[in-house]
Amino acid sequence: MTFSTRPEIQGTFGVVTSTHWIASAVGMKLLETGGTAADAAAAMGFTLHVVEPHLNGPLGDMPALVRSAGDTAPHVICGQGVAPAGASIAHYRSEGLDRIPGSGLLATVVPGAFDAWMLMLRDHGRLRLRDILEPAIFYARHGHPILSRVAATIEGLSDFFRNEWPTSYETWLPRGRAPAAGVLFRNPALADTWERLLLEAEAAKGREAQIEAARRAFYQGFVAEAIDGWMRQACVLDASGTAHKGVMTGEDMAGWQASYESPLSVDYEGWTVWKAGMWSQGPTLLQSLRTLEGSGIAEMDSRGADFVHMVTEAMKLSFADREAYYGDPDHSDIPTDTLLSREYAEERRALLGAEASLTQRPGRIDGFDRQVDAAVARAKASEEALGGGVGAGEPTMAHLSEKRGDTVHIDVIDRWGNSVSATPSGGWLQSSPVVPGLGMPLNSRAQMFWLDEGLPTSLAPGRRPRTTLSPSMAEEPDGTRHAFGTPGGDQQDQWQLMLFLRFVHSAMNLQEAIDAPLFNTSHFQGSFDPRAVRPGHLMVEPNFGEAVIADLRARGHAVEVAEPWTIGRLTAACRTSDGLLKAAATPRLMQAYAIGR
Structure with missing residues (x-):
């Protein structure tokens, strides 16, 4: 049974959607x-x-x-x-x-x-x-x-x-x-x-x-x-x-x-998905899709514990790789082809277990051992890091201080x-x-940036920081074109991954897929000061239901239940091959709107 807070906007002239109605x-x-x-x-x-x-x-x-x-x-x-x-x-x-x-x-x-x-x-x-x-x-x-x-x-x-x-x-x-x-x-x-x-x-x-x-x-x-x-x-x-x-x-x-620049892309179930390069966090979504291929994700209820667990564990692996390998490719050697390959994904998929993982597990690629070891050491030093000052960091929606920034x-x-x-x-x-x-x-x-030498994310003049910002586009096998995204710092590609999987594997329309319950993890190295790591953390919206939440806790996830309707600020639009336009926006925080005719 699907649920929708508002209609999916449809038309043929044009559609717009953003995080503020004005x-x-x-x-x-x-x-x-x-x-x-x-x-x-x-x-x-x-x-x-x-x-x-x-x-x-x-x-x-x-x-x-x-x-x-x-x-x-x-x-x-x-x-x-x-x-x-x-x-x-x-x-x-x-x-x-x-x-x-x-x-x-x-x-x-x-x-x-x-x-x-x-x-x-x-x-x-x-x-x-x-x-x-x-x-x-x-x-x-x-x-x-x-x-x-x-x-x-x-x-x-x-x-x-x-x-x-x-x-x-x-x-x-x-x-x-x-x-x-x-x-x-x-x-x-x-x-x-x-x-x-x-x-x-x-x-x-x-x-x-x-x-x-x-x-x-x-x-x-x-x-x-x-x-x-x-x-x-x-x-x-x-x-x-x-x-x-x-x-x-x-x-x-x-x-x-x-x-x-040219985008990076992968194919998944006949779809093509495009993201920005290794200087963004966009490739984490692409890596996660590769890892989830053949995992049985297509048969899972996207509101069920199996789905939440499998997606969370795949994301943990992708974000561990982000910390070890991502950065400005104009200044660093980044093994992009390996990270997005099916062969590498098969190795990573073998790590998906029945229990929640509690450690950082970047993949080992020949020639990059120092980066991997440094990423693991930094994460260990940052576990449960607290603090930060005025203006520090970017929040996961309403769950952190009003003094922190975010995105649109x-x-x-x-x-x-x-x-x-x-x-x-x-x-x-x-x-x-x-x-x-x-x-x-x-x-x-x-x-x-880090203030340590020799990393793809080391501070250096002329280098791009490895940003969290991550817009998305995709195309269905029938030619339907999608544009979607969200604010949310390290959570952007987590929420977009869930949205995309619902596009592919469910009968939900754009609005229904956005309205469905969301989750995210802060298990990996955070991007914003104080660069916190929370092993096993999993935040879920309460509308997953008590049984699902209890199941996730039994698997070892450190579950934090958010206030209702407070995770994610997703928006999306698409154009079918015959010219029908559609758009949707999250009802969370009651300010995002889609318009079209």
């Missing part, structure tokens, strides 16, 4: 005015910077999968910025650090989101840059009803902002008061930034020229100059408990651009069959002080 409405408006999926997604992204500032910002990161109607596969747009030239292990160690703080200026890499949106617009959009930015300017200038979670985050940090991050205090507590949930909240400095950027961009002739002018204004012009000038003199308290100066400069920004997600398919799946993040209001005059804070993605 952004979804903005995206649909752009489609209605003749825009493509890229136009709609970009306008949604800039709107989400305004209405969910605790989850993403313009100085954050943004990987996306973009597929044109005639393409046989999507392209990856890499909006993951790199470590600055001054970000060396020696420098961070000289600052008395053995781990990169989860907040503050040393946690910053080159902002990637803005240029990724501009690259997408230039090559896949139709509308003017003004059309894209005007909704965000409107909500920043005239206000939006602030979410209760945003208000709670600001309230919880009000004393800290007042005492340590005065630019954030001015932005998020206007007139010295934290905003109440539901009141109109404005960010006039952000609106001023976008209006100045448009003024400079529109001095150029033609749509593409204006987009290129906007890129220069951001990365070489007044935005970069404001960041550079402030970073050279600012010294602020961060999650380490000590004040530090940052190392990023305007030269770092001027020397970086978003880029295209966007899926769009237009009338022509073009599609976008994008996962903007970083630049949270709680991760870094607002840059004076810009109305936006920097990102904290550098906390993904």
Whole structure:
């Protein structure tokens, strides 16, 4: 028996879905005015910077999968910025650090989101840059009803902002008061930034020229100059408990651009699934699918204990490999072909047992023993790690502090069959002080790096951090095309794996598959400060039922039962081979919405 909280949206003109209803409405408006999926997604992204500032910002990161109607596969747009030239292990160690703080200026890499949106617009959009930015300017200038979670985050940090991050205090507590949930909240400095950027961009002739002018204004012009000038003199308290100066400069920004890459993919039960490269956590989903092939997962009830146990154990193996092997392939030798091979998966599948595993078990690939040993040692040292400071880390939804950041997600398919799946993040209001005059804070993605030499995730200038951000696309044997994703840090590919398996093996529609109960594990090395490890941990929603939960505990899982309807923020869209469009969004937290006609 299936259950659905709301209808699966269907139509033929276009569908949009995101983690906030205002952004979804903005995206649909752009489609209605003749825009493509890229136009709609970009306008949604800039709107989400305004209405969910605790989850993403313009100085954050943004990987996306973009597929044109005639393409046989999507392209990856890499909006993951790199470590600055001054970000060396020696420098961070000289600052008395053995781990990169989860907040503050040393946690910053080159902002990637803005240029990724501009690259997408230039090559896949139709509308003017003004059309894209005007909704965000409107909500920043005239206000939006602030979410209760945003208000709670600001309230919880009000004393800290007042005492340590005065630019954030001015932005998020206007007139010295934290905003109440539901009141109109404005960010006039952000609106001023976008209006100045448009003024400079529109001095150029033609749509593409204006987009290129906007890129220069951001990365070489007044935005970069404001960041550079402030970073050279600012010294602020961060999650380490000590004040530090940052190392990023305007030269770092001027020397970086978003880029295209080919995705990684696997086939599963006749489907093809695409993810970003080894600098993301996306390959964990691909590895998990390989491991689950031939495991009997197709015959399991996706609400039953067998399914939860088998998927959890497969994910533990994939995420152990993530810690040992993943990183920026431009800077490290990564055995990608081996990790995604069926031969390797067969070895890993043999480790799936009847009991919950309680240790970290990365696979052994010839020539990589040092990395594997280091990953196991780090995990052991991090077991049950607690702590972290202001702005540290990214939560698993409502289960952790309101002071932690998260992410947003966007899926769009237009009338022509073009599609976008994008996962903007970083630049949270709680991760870094607002840059004076810009109305936006920097990102904290550098906390993904380790301060140990010789690893694919070692801090190094010009290297991408191994991000958690992970949009998805897939195609069914009959040609139906899917775009889906979720916020959630280390949980993103866990929840997406469950969603995908329900697409393949159940009769559920998009909404039913999203509404079905979810789970996740924190058994493996966490990506965010304090990089915690919780052996055997398994969080489940209570609607799995008492019998399933008891069964999982009997298998040795350290089960944590979440509050009802609090795990996952999945959204999804698809286009069938005959042109029918569908979309869905999670009811959890009561703010994500799908729209279409």
